[in-house]
Every structure is written in structure tokens, then in C-alpha cells.
Amino acid sequence: MNTEVTPEKVSVIASEPDPVLGYRSFQFGGFKFTRDAYFVHIEWPKGIHTIEVDRFLRAMVRDIGWGFFYGWIFFDDIFGTQNHYGTVDIYAGAYSKGHKDTGVDYLETFNTDDVRVAFETISKDWINEGYDPLSAPLETGSPLGAKQQEASGPLIRGFEPARRMLGLAGDVQPRSDETGHPINRAFADLDYDKPDIEAEPGFEDQIHAFNLFDHIARADVTWNPSFTSITRACICCVTSEEHMLPVIHGNDRNEWFIQLSDEIHWNIQDKNTGNPRGRIVMKSGDVCAMPADIRHQGYSPKRSMLMVLENGTPGLEEKYANGELEPFPITAIRW
């Protein structure tokens, strides 16, 4: 991918609706996206790939909502996006040894806004009322079958980040009954109370606390980190997880996971080859680094609370990519 050249604008082209199932197909650059009752078929000049439709839509709406996140978002081991923070690569087989060896891999770079518009257009046509790809599977309907009425709610939600700290005056407020976010069924057994804040006159806006666990317990989306506290470029995100992370996340920097409740099982692979590197089962209180050279996917058997610490320093991804920084956070000298 050439990061020096700004890609030309590319618009997504929609077909007429399929006469039987009702869904449109979409051409975006060299990629064609088609869905049927069960699957999404992705075509590119040298190949074709199929992904189960629920898996595809869960990945796509999160990719949109995360702004294509940090690094690589693999929808599966073949297809995905890489964020270059202004441009986005869409690839098929570019990180699959088999596809590379047989020369059928493909990668194309687009302006970020063009990809966002394309993915939003596809998602809106393919998501029916009653199916919410941001909810856990037990909490929503099915994406299968013919086109029905298009979903009427917002395509993405729950992605508004705090600027300094949730709940501060002028900043994003935590979830509550008033914001339409009741405590999720999976966390109904916890106690929730508010911290006691006693501010001296004039300092009411300067000292602050809130119930973080209550905020997480009220999430109506899964696998969707929300910024809760930021100091300099250190970002703390929290998220409510259930079922599987619908993407395989390829890091372009280190991140750290702190398991706040229950457990998540993580598959860890080499980012470039997909070769298995390990498996980690994190339980409540466990802390784990996810280095800059891996991809990972999580499985949460019961809804759980996860904290993620990110370093949002601009340009960090280039330093890991060119080897200036080691991919793992704890080097031998600190052991």
C-alpha cells in the first residue's frame, strides 16, 4: 500500500434488488459484495470468498463504528481492513499464506470516508428489522433469509467516546435508566451504588467519580469499547462482551486487557501468517498484554466486563511497523 499517494474517490455502486431475495449487490473498487439467505460472497479480480452473513454483518458494523479501529480488522482469516488513519486498505487473502502462495490475494487502498460510506450503504440494505448485529445473539433476531423491512434504528450506536472522563460536566455521561440503558440481565446479581462526593464550594466541577461497573453493566452493545478516561494519550476503554468477538483484531501497537468480571478465552495468532501462537483464558482480575505483532479473537461464554488500555499516540503504528519499537511491551531488561 502506498501511503504517500491520496487515493481517488471511489463510490459504491448498488445493483437493482435481487428479484427473489430482495438484497442489492454492491461494487466498490475491485470488490463486489453479494448476499443471499445465509452467506455473503466477496469477489475480487483474482478470487471469491464466502462468509456467513451474521459473522460478516457483526464485523462490518463494528468496523464502521470503530472508525476502522487500530490496525487490522479481520472479518475472518481471509477478508478485512487495515486502518492507515486517513486511508483504509480492504484486502482479501493478503495475510493468508495459501492465498499469497497461489497469487490470488488482493488489496486495494481507499479514502477512509469512501469506505465508511460503502460499508454503511451495504449494511443498511442487508440488515433487517429485528436483527441487531451489535447485540449478543441471544438478545436479537436472525439475519438469515430474504430481505424484510430495513432496520429503522441507528446503524451504529454506543461509540461516543469520553474526552477526559465519563460524567464530567461537558463530557459524555454514563449510561443510566434515563438514557434508556437498563442493567443487562447478565449483571443483575451485582450491587450498584454511587460514590460519595463531598466537594468544597467552587470545586464541584473539579472532583469527580462515577460507578464504572454500572456503566458497563448497562451496555446494550457487545465488543464495543467506549472511552471512559483519557490522560494525555493513555486511553482506557471498557466494554461488555458476550459470545465471540466478531472480528480478529490485528494489532498495530500494544494494548493491554484487564478482565474485570467473568472470563474470556482468547485465540492468539501471528498477525502476518495467522500461525497459532497461543491461547489465553483470562479470568476476573487477570491482566494480559496483546503485543503489536499478533492478531486475536475472544470468546466470552457469559457476558463479561473487560477493560482495555490503549496508547493513542499518533504515529505509533509506524514505529512498530519499521521495527523502531519492539512488538512486545516488556523487554528482557525489565524482567
Add this chain to the structure above:
Amino acid sequence: MVASNLEYCAETARAEGTSPWYRAPHDEFAIVMEGEIEFEFYQLEEDEKPTHEAGAEIMPADPKGKRMGKITARRGHEVLLPQGSAYQLRSASPGVVLFQTSAGPVSVEKWSEICVLD
């Protein structure tokens, strides 16, 4: 220190009794993981403000500025430790706090002791 991302980190502490007074040149955040912990805040005078680059440090003396207030936090509560303040923790019984901060003068690294190797 339990997480380290270049200059930034997460640190955990056993909270029992009364802590020293701390200050940092940036915001920090504390999440109470266990127990009930009081956070006392004073506004730093100009000559009390930290001159080091990052992370918490122990103040050489008690703060002289105006009292800002107190927060009593329990499990699941997150507390802002604002830039420009001195803060002290008090806990009548053992508690656990998780800090979001930068590596600094009082950071302790024990990776060979805390990491699981197999």
C-alpha cells in the same frame, strides 16, 4: 505496575491506613476494585506543582492549598485524580485500587514475580 504501554501504565496498590500525599503533572484515574476508600483532595499552590515529567510522586510535605473535597469510593467506582491536585487515600481495612497513569517516580516493576510463564 501491572500494565505497561511505553510511557503509560496501569498500577495496582493495596490500600490500608493512610497514604502519603501524591501529585502528578497530569490527570490520573483510580478504580476501586475492593473495599471502601476515601480520596482526599487539596488544590496545589503554584510552588507545589510538580516539575517532573510524568507519573505520581510523593509530596515532600502536606499540601498548603485549598481543600477541594473528599470522595468515598467502593467496588466498581472510578475516581478522577485531577491534575493540579494533591491526593491522599485512606482505608480502614485492606482494599485494592487500580490506577490509570504514566510511569513515574513511585512506579514499581516486578514483572518476573507477577507474570505467569506457563
